[in-house]
Amino acid sequence: MTSSTDLATGTGRLPGQAGTLLAELGERAELHDLYDEYGSPVYHDITASDTHEVRELVRLVRSSSGPVLELASGAGRLTMPLLALGRAVTALELAPGMLGALDERLASAPARLRARCTVVRADMSRFALGQRFGAIVLGTTSVSLLDAPGRAGLFAAVREHLAPGGRFLISTVDDALTDSGADPGSDEQVYALSGVSGRAYRMHEYWPRGALARTVSIFPADLDRVPDGPVRIFTSSVAVVLADLLIDEMAAAGLSLVARHPLPTGGARHRDVLLEMEAAV
Numbered sequence: 001m002t003s004s005t006d007l008a009t010g011t012g013r014l015p016g017q018a019g020t021l022l023a024e025l026g027e028r029a030e031l032h033d034l035y036d037e038y039g040s041p042v043y044h045d046i047t048a049s050d051t052h053e054v055r056e057l058v059r060l061v062r063s064s065s066g067p068v069l070e071l072a073s074g075a076g077r078l079t080m081p082l083l084a085l086g087r088a089v090t091a092l093e094l095a096p097g098m099l100g101a102l103d104e105r106l107a108s109a110p111a112r113l114r115a116r117c118t119v120v121r122a123d124m125s126r127f128a129l130g131q132r133f134g135a136i137v138l139g140t141t142s143v144s145l146l147d148a149p150g151r152a153g154l155f156a157a158v159r160e161h162l163a164p165g166g167r168f169l170i171s172t173v174d175d176a177l178t179d180s181g182a183d184p185g186s187d188e189q190v191y192a193l194s195g196v197s198g199r200a201y202r203m204h205e206y207w208p209r210g211a212l213a214r215t216v217s218i219f220p221a222d223l224d225r226v227p228d229g230p231v232r233i234f235t236s237s238v239a240v241v242l243a244d245l246l247i248d249e250m251a252a253a254g255l256s257l258v259a260r261h262p263l264p265t266g267g268a269r270h271r272d273v274l275l276e277m278e279a280a281v
């Protein structure tokens, strides 16, 4: 799906109804990656008040000890509640736009929280921080942004950075609950979203049955009322990386399963699970 989308020039196609909407906008459409400098503020606007996974992650991190490493921290949706636990948190993120949004969020946070946070620009598939952590967190099913070699690099680096007795907490799509049930739904779901800014968006999730990737696209909610000029559309192609595959890959990297914690929501077609892992002995 990414191959039909030329983000570098801001042109290209999207699958399904999102593609039709994009085509109707013609030359006014500017297609961006969801995590680039224009996409990061929109991602932050939409997700800033989203509490998905927070309670489960905080509970598990609380029962570990020592510093916390959060991978793919984005603009800090999970970082802030982790800092609120009173622990030192290293937030690792690759996209400059996301790091800028995280810096802004930290700047307006209480000084005692800010003082405990270290922000690092790095690739989660190959990092070397010279430190070990009591808990390493990769939430929001962000592992789906890596291909198989990237995941192998991630798991090797995680193994290197886990303190004795430490936990790696990683969320992903749960095999058991995915794409099953009486209502198969259509290939494309459309959601109405509103940001903390009050702006309204329309999100298309295109996921043909059985496909191992889905495309998320975000448009302004009311295309008839956007002012003249360019219209920015944001997209991300997300692999569907099922829990059983990850557990096998992590076992090969020396990480073993402690527990599977079901997460209350995912999307219309899937449920997520939080995997609690430890270094194999």
Ligand SMILES: C[S@@+](CC[C@H](N)C(=O)[O-])C[C@H]1O[C@@H](n2cnc3c(N)ncnc32)[C@H](O)[C@@H]1O
Residues within 6 Å of the ligand: 035, 047, 071, 072, 073, 074, 075, 076, 077, 078, 092, 093, 094, 095, 098, 122, 123, 124, 125, 139, 140, 141, 142, 145
């Ligand atoms: C789905 S967002 C999750 C952000 C944040 N954890 C949250 O819950 O809002 C995924 C994040 O992963 C970041 N990312 C993508 N590839 C990465 C990589 N190789 N290394 C580090 N971060 C990466 C993106 O820039 C984005 O901020």
